[in-house]
Amino acid sequence: MNAAYEAEVLRVWGAAVDGAHDVWHLRRVWALARRIAAIEGGDLEVIEAACFLHDIVNPPKDDPARAQAAALSAAHAAAFLEGRGMAEEKINTVVHAIEAHSFSAGLRAQSVEAQVVQDADRLEALGALGIARCFNVSGQMGGALFHGADPLAQSRALDDRAYALDHFEVKLLRVAETLNTATAREMAQERVAFMKSFRDQLVSEIAV
Structure with a gap:
């Protein structure tokens, strides 16, 4: 499935280049998340989707829209996953994981999946x-x-x-x-x- 996620991310990013937030960052977050989830648990389908889509909307750090990046990424992910037929309950869990991953947003990760994704991204x-x-x-x-x-x-x-x-x-x-x-x-x-x-x-x- 991650090939489809990567293709969508690259489509949205277009020609934008950010060495700190590239496809390899997404792959590493997913690898870390798998290691954490192997011990802590969580739905890997949800975790994978959140790992690959959490930075899909990625304004520059000094862009005023940066504060909304996680929320915008979550909304894009929801529409994309709905189009691929993911169950609504799982989509909602992905959305929360993406919204909660942001350090600046200050949101508490309320699901195991959100905790795993947040931790994996922060280890990076x-x-x-x-x-x-x-x-x-x-x-x-x-x-x-x-x-x-x-x-x-x-x-x-x-x-x-x-x-x-x-x-x-x-x-x-x-x-x-x-x-x-x-x-x-x-x-x-x-x-x-x-x-x-x-x-x-x-x-x-x-x-x-």
């Missing part, structure tokens, strides 16, 4: 991969790597729109604290440790 924001995606997005928005004089914001306010490294404290390390399942929390530990080690190493290299 952690570890070496999370670091790579963070700097990619910051570059897209014209941000600097870090504040040269005060990289850890010891004497200034954090500003992750201006500095990629600030995003670690503003959001990414907080993401690990929001994971729903014990399986995802265990998976996150190594990733978080690596991010902190990377941050420390980076600061040691840029000291002047």
